[in-house]
Amino acid sequence: MKKIAALAFLLFLQAAKAQEYEKACSIFTRINAVLQERHYQPKPIDDSLSAYVFNTVMEQLDDNHQLFLKSEYDSLAVHQYKIDDYLLANDCSFFGDFIKSYRTALNRNKKYIEEFSKTNFSLTTNDTIFYSKKSFPYHSNGDDIKKFTRKKIILEILEDVAKLSKNKDSLKLQFDSLSKNARDKIFEAQLCRINMLLDPSEGFEESVYNRFFSVFCSWFDPHSTYFNYNERASFVSSISSDNYSLGLYIGQNGNNDIVIQDVVPGGPAFLSGKIEEGDQLLKLTANNKTYEVSCASWEAISEIVSSDSYKKVVLTLRKKDGTLYTVSLEKQIMKADENSVYSFVLNEGNDGDSAVGYIKVPSFYTATEAGSNGCADDVAAEVLKLKKKNIKGLIIDLQFNGGGSMDEVIRMAGMFINFGPVSVVTERGQMYNTIRDYNRGMLYDGPMVVLVNGFTASASEFFAGVMQDYNRALIVGNTTVGKATMQTIMPLEEENPTDFVKVTIDKFYRITGKSNQYIGVVPDIELPSVYEKLMMRESTMPTALKNDTIDIKLRYVKMPYDALKKAIVLSKARISTNAGLKNIEEVSQRISTLYDTEKPPLPVTFDDVFDDVHLMDSLWSEISETTDTEYDITVTNSDVPEKQLKDTFYSTINNFKIKSVKRDPYIPESINILRDLHTLMKNR
Numbered sequence: 001m002k003k004i005a006a007l008a009f010l011l012f013l014q015a016a017k018a019q020e021y022e023k024a025c026s027i028f029t030r031i032n033a034v035l036q037e038r039h040y041q042p043k044p045i046d047d048s049l050s051a052y053v054f055n056t057v058m059e060q061l062d063d064n065h066q067l068f069l070k071s072e073y074d075s076l077a078v079h080q081y082k083i084d085d086y087l088l089a090n091d092c093s094f095f096g097d098f099i100k101s102y103r104t105a106l107n108r109n110k111k112y113i114e115e116f117s118k119t120n121f122s123l124t125t126n127d128t129i130f131y132s133k134k135s136f137p138y139h140s141n142g143d144d145i146k147k148f149t150r151k152k153i154i155l156e157i158l159e160d161v162a163k164l165s166k167n168k169d170s171l172k173l174q175f176d177s178l179s180k181n182a183r184d185k186i187f188e189a190q191l192c193r194i195n196m197l198l199d200p201s202e203g204f205e206e207s208v209y210n211r212f213f214s215v216f217c218s219w220f221d222p223h224s225t226y227f228n229y230n231e232r233a234s235f236v237s238s239i240s241s242d243n244y245s246l247g248l249y250i251g252q253n254g255n256n257d258i259v260i261q262d263v264v265p266g267g268p269a270f271l272s273g274k275i276e277e278g279d280q281l282l283k284l285t286a287n288n289k290t291y292e293v294s295c296a297s298w299e300a301i302s303e304i305v306s307s308d309s310y311k312k313v314v315l316t317l318r319k320k321d322g323t324l325y326t327v328s329l330e331k332q333i334m335k336a337d338e339n340s341v342y343s344f345v346l347n348e349g350n351d352g353d354s355a356v357g358y359i360k361v362p363s364f365y366t367a368t369e370a371g372s373n374g375c376a377d378d379v380a381a382e383v384l385k386l387k388k389k390n391i392k393g394l395i396i397d398l399q400f401n402g403g404g405s406m407d408e409v410i411r412m413a414g415m416f417i418n419f420g421p422v423s424v425v426t427e428r429g430q431m432y433n434t435i436r437d438y439n440r441g442m443l444y445d446g447p448m449v450v451l452v453n454g455f456t457a458s459a460s461e462f463f464a465g466v467m468q469d470y471n472r473a474l475i476v477g478n479t480t481v482g483k484a485t486m487q488t489i490m491p492l493e494e495e496n497p498t499d500f501v502k503v504t505i506d507k508f509y510r511i512t513g514k515s516n517q518y519i520g521v522v523p524d525i526e527l528p529s530v531y532e533k534l535m536m537r538e539s540t541m542p543t544a545l546k547n548d549t550i551d552i553k554l555r556y557v558k559m560p561y562d563a564l565k566k567a568i569v570l571s572k573a574r575i576s577t578n579a580g581l582k583n584i585e586e587v588s589q590r591i592s593t594l595y596d597t598e599k600p601p602l603p604v605t606f607d608d609v610f611d612d613v614h615l616m617d618s619l620w621s622e623i624s625e626t627t628d629t630e631y632d633i634t635v636t637n638s639d640v641p642e643k644q645l646k647d648t649f650y651s652t653i654n655n656f657k658i659k660s661v662k663r664d665p666y667i668p669e670s671i672n673i674l675r676d677l678h679t680l681m682k683n684r
Helices: 002-038 047-061 070-077 083-088 094-117 142-162 168-173 175-198 204-218 229-236 268-272 298-306 375-387 406-414 459-469 562-575 579-596 606-613 617-627 648-662 666-683
Strands: 225-228 248-252 258-263 280-286 289-292 312-318 324-330 342-346 356-360 394-397 420-427 431-437 448-452 474-477 485-491 499-509 635-637
Touching: 002 083, 002 094, 002 204, 002 485, 002 499, 047 070, 047 083, 047 204, 070 094, 094 142, 094 175, 094 204, 142 175, 142 606, 168 175, 168 606, 175 289, 204 225, 204 499, 248 298, 258 268, 268 324, 268 648, 280 298, 289 298, 342 375, 342 648, 356 375, 356 666, 375 406, 394 666, 406 420, 406 431, 406 459, 420 459, 448 459, 448 666, 459 474, 474 562, 474 666, 562 666, 579 617, 635 648
Parallel strands: 356 394, 394 448, 448 474
Antiparallel strands: 225 499, 248 258, 258 280, 280 289, 280 312, 312 324, 342 356, 342 635, 420 431, 420 499, 485 499
16 A cells, blocks of 8 residues: 555656646747747747757856766756757756756755865865866766865865955964854855755746746847746836935846945945945845855845845945955935936136036936936936036036937937937838937037947947937947847736746847947047956857848938047047056056966965965056046036035035046046037137
């Protein structure tokens, strides 16, 4: 009877698994159906897709090839060119092999870590860590993985001690006690991290399914992806001005560290005077509980940072130069308008021809409720304020503007040209739709500079391209991201929307028939950037849609180019002798050299690890000094009520914005360019 019961239970488990794979396969099939039906440039389901999905998933699960054995990889590699066949046959039982092998590898790694945590091993070794930009081969046996895991743990312990101070001698004197604390912390973090992988919030099997779904979508292009219900809600939600907030935004860098992405002027983080963009978040304490970032899930960290349930939060952070610090913050209701357009008058009163207008456009937002303005209306209001100041030129700053509403950017582009076409939008099958500005006349017809950088994307590139094609403005800065596509979020089922796909449905072209896609908008005047080599442009993404040109002839009237051409020559002559810009270029080249150079083998000793950890300290200090330099620019508000200027919150934000303008190395040259254009146009 017991054997019959055991057999029945086994059959029940097999049936449950089969039903689970069937559900996952149903989602997989529907994702493919949506992409094939709606994607701008669908791809065939073939061996190329299979190889991409297999290789990408395997790299995501084990990026340094220290988790799976060679035999385990080989057993999974039988699926490398068959995933397309499984999908077309509606057979997803292959998921079971990945789930089983991944769980086995994680549990093996956990066993090694637990064993080491109970062993009092020496931190003095003759080991060496080897680095390579290419993946190392998989290990053939568990002992090799075990040896590497031990070596990596020792390295992390030594690194943790080395990061505590820049004084090596002081650390060496306290090494025994410091290394003991570091040892406990590293093991706790390692075990916590692997337990999270074994027991994620969405469930272990679901985490593997979701990884396959997202990677499958990215085969079509890097902006198409899969969302479950919670991920979709997180993606479309934004922080309301009525919420309690720390006044900061977090994200992940290339090393998967949690870092400060932005500090909101006037918020608690800003007022602390300590937290800066790029600082690494190490630990949070809230509601009498401490969360190590190396262990806590992204969801838990986001909840503490964003939720009203955690009013007081203590953060431990590390600056880029290795400095550790702790700051206690209390959340406040934010009247945040950090994404809104704002303007200043630069060099007003210095001399009759020097005053220029400056408008910052952080994003192309749209009106969200009755009575509110979208980006285009806000820009129009700022232009009218600046015209009253008798400006001799206008800077439109689109640096770090990742895009937004196409309706808003189309309206804004129309304000600065007389009339005519502004873009061609193509749908699947090359159905062309010419977007035009039908309103004759310009809100502002004087000289213009549009500032862009390697984070200027999508709608921002659209605007810069229109201004460039009409000879309406000089584009100044760095080559932009190169994203000329548009996406929409679609449910897989209308009746029960629990799964969604963000899918690329359109591509836009310039009125010349050329496209910014993949190559970006190349500025008329190139200026150096500290992080030029590290910028993630579309051309760095392996599945990005490639650049092309359409054969289309549109009638439009360009503005005269002579003055722009002469201003470019004058600007390049100044740039070649500008000490500040030369310094930025030198720092950028040093960063690029470090990025391109293969890192030498690292002996796992405290002296060598300390030197490696602090190798970049002087460079980070130099970068900070470069980016904190204030230039000799007079910045005044365009037209702000006296009552508003006396408001503490507004005043803090306003002062921060003024300081940001004064620290921007591109603005002094932009002012010079506008002065040249004003003179050249006046004399023609």
